[in-house]
Amino acid sequence: MSIRLPKPFLDKMERLLGDEYGEWLVSYEHKRRYGLRVNTLKLTQQAFLRMTPWAERLTPIPWTSEAFYYEETDRPGKHLHYHAGLYYMQEPSAMVPAELLQVKPGDRVLDLCAAPGGKSTQLAAKLQGVGLLVSNDNARERTKALAKNIELAGVRNAIVLNEEPAALAGAFGAFFDKVLVDAPCSGEGMFRKDESMIAQWEKHSVERCSLMQRDILKHAAELLAPGGTLVYSTCTFSPEENEAQIAALLTARTDMEVVPVEPEYGWMSGRPNWASTEAAEAQGEPAPDLSPEAVRAVAGTVRLWPHRVAGEGHYAAVLQKSAEESEERPAFDADGESRASGTAESRSQSGRLNEKAASEPAEAGGRGGKDGRGGSGIEQDKLRSRRESGRDKDRGRHKPGRYDGTISETDTLAMWRAFSARTIPDASAWPGRLTAFGSRVYLQPEGLPALAGLKLVRAGWYLGTAGAHRFEPSQALAMGLKKAEAALALDLDADGEDALRYLKGETLHIEASRLEGTAVDGGPASGHVLVCADGYPLGWGKWSDGMLKNELAPGWRRMS
Template sequence: MLEIPDQFKEKFTRLLGEAAAADLFAALRQPSKKAYRINTLKEGRVSYSQEKPVPGIPHAYYGEVSGKDPEWTSGLVYSQDPAAMFPAQAIPVQPGDRVLDLCAAPGGKSTALGQKLAGQGVLVANEISPSRAKILRENLERWGVTNAVVTNADSASLSARFPCFFDAILVDAPCSGEGMFRKSEDAIKYWSQENVDLCADRQKEILTEAVKMLKPGGYLLYSTCTFSPEEDEEIVSWLMDEYGFKVLPIEATAQAAAGRPEWGNGAVSLENCARFWPQDGVGEGQFVACLKAAGENAQAFASVKKGREKKEKKKGKGSKNRLERPSKEEAGYISEAIAGFNWPESLATWPSQVLKSQDHVFVPALDPAQLKGIKILNNGLELGLLKKKRFEPSHQLAEVLGQVTQERVVDLDERDYERYLHGESLQVASGLKGFVLVSSRGLVFSFGKLSGKGQLKNYYPKGLRQ
């Protein structure tokens, strides 16, 4: 049985009262809920049950998915805690916006934001941990997002590059993780009031940098997976008092409880925050606040931005690190390798945008000059790699091309699909030759290369093989 820390029980009995606290403690001892979202950027049929929709989240359902199924490897579904789906749903994002997911790994919220943008505008998805940033990139790649920049940086480094830049910023902040008690033994093991206070200080540090990157009148979505007021209503109150943010109403479900003004600065608008308690039946614990910046927000940073741009313009003269366009010969190799595939409408002009960096060919989502000094894992769509007198298309491109109907496809049965995931080459019956898309149950998940004798060479990435 889950052992809840005594100090935690005392704290929330004091905050909630004995009856409500008892409901919370009982819920924390129940099994956690699993759910998944369907990727509307892609076409395909999901074999999982859709009998129990997650209330308030379009195309989301309760149920468990497998990382070995074609639905997962093709990026048609994403497994996510149902309550954790609400931050990306609550932030006002439209196609064409500039959006930042500041603490983005493993990528559940980033994939949802990329889906909202529908290939227009730009999504910067950042993660400070290198190992978690790699997972973030893999999830966005599988989801088929073409306009994302995946960065591995701290918030201060980003704010120096992007003052007053974003229309919307999502900060799902590192927290004490009280909402994860029934999913993670470590969350219980490391819980203490001292850690709650430490997390609150860290959240202010991160948000201080986030505010610098938000446009006047922009939206800031702040969320945690914890219950403590020190990390929730008190942080929102600090944003209101320090920076003049307004707390906007959130269209959530009937199961979401309102924020508690008495746990913050007393402002009635704190009721606009949404609290998801385990006993409410949606999912794990989640706190969500949608804030709007004042119209004069970040004017203090305008001079910083102007000064930085002027300095970089002068410094950038005669730079030896400029990216190149592929040569005419290289463009021929690229065209030959990927001829015959249908492209999403958002990438119709890719030939005029393509750049090359150390033989990597890509369509950038942001001008690489804007990203100088930041560790970049991915900028837009990686088309593939130039090799000696040939071109090898990327796994990301396969996942993107899976968004539209294709003719150059080899569809595998269940047995061959499992073999392909293991990294085996296959013998198939097909009249095609050269690079083809590989699918199972009609869901594209990889590239392969067919010889004239029907030998399908395996191009599924080694790091993803099962």
């Protein structure tokens, strides 16, 4: 076996698995499996298979209808379709928790430990733009990858937060129909996928992770609406972090119950005896005070073992909250009161903006046990000062487009409307509410409560920024559009030289006859063009007199 596993870990696994230990150990001599999931926000599975050059080498992942195993040598992350957000590369077993949550369009969904965003993009695809997705991670540096992956996928109805679970519970209450807790864990199930996690195993101890998970689960249950569904998952084998966590939650909350999961596809059922005995023995403590019913219930949870499935080690539990709770699911307007939905109305919010804006996102890696790439955030103090300054000044004396560092939210929104009328004619009909934070404009999902006091990374779909002389559209706006929505578009061959040059940030020579659509004045005229590859957006360009100035954000460019 080429992987050097710690002896204490091997001893524990031998004790847990008994006769299956040898078979499990042999699985570490096999190569890991690679998976990608088609982004059905942008195209169908059938359309993807017609386009991709490796269609004949793909094989379906059985538990996810839009996903496939691929060969490592195909390197889909290097293909232009990846930069168009047409698929997400994700470890196959990691796709299971979002599938078990059974999200439907219209749901209010929370991904509580979301970075780097693989499961959030999976949940967003299931919503199909209808409903609300809140993606949160308490680690500021990980929200950069989270924000970028959501933007790359073209998600319009999500917000990204950087908060502790307790703060979310205080702000939202029992608000969400569906909650996913892909908990930070000791990562034992990912040792074959990422050997660097072995070195972290003792640093991020099972005991430390168990305490963290218990607190997260406590607040996750508080955030769940009556009758709602919660999925808890980890990528570890440790009973202390799996069965024991679920049994403890069920003991503490009689309004929660396990929804049994059928152990198909080679999955195995959870082990009740591990909930009460193994967890205690591992910590040298007496058996925990768990109700017998709670312990028995964990038999309805599932484990994915690498010697039984074509994927890495995972654990998942589906829980439901009683629909007979006295509490009702809150509904909010901008001030926290009940409200009806609107279409593209403007309003302002007072959440805390805490990171650098997405106009130039930087690449960043995901955390252990998760899949993802880089991203970006929003700067807090500068935007707050502009927002407050704009409220204190006489907004009437500032004309739209005249930027002096204290542009009002009213002027910012006016600049957006003028830009979108020329560039995206149907934008005024988009569902949601326009929101300005200083010079930045967002489209927020319907049904979103007031965000006052919360640390925002993305306050909605980031549309762009009002500058000194013009409105500058964001990369996120481009990635969330369909080609047909843009007044002017340029469609490049994904395998052609122009597409690669665009991704590298180069200026292109483009004849007017290659542009699709008609500018508002009957053009084509100089202005913003949605640059696409094989019909799917890559970013913006500015066209004038046969030259396309590259507007692709630096953090989104391909360097090789």
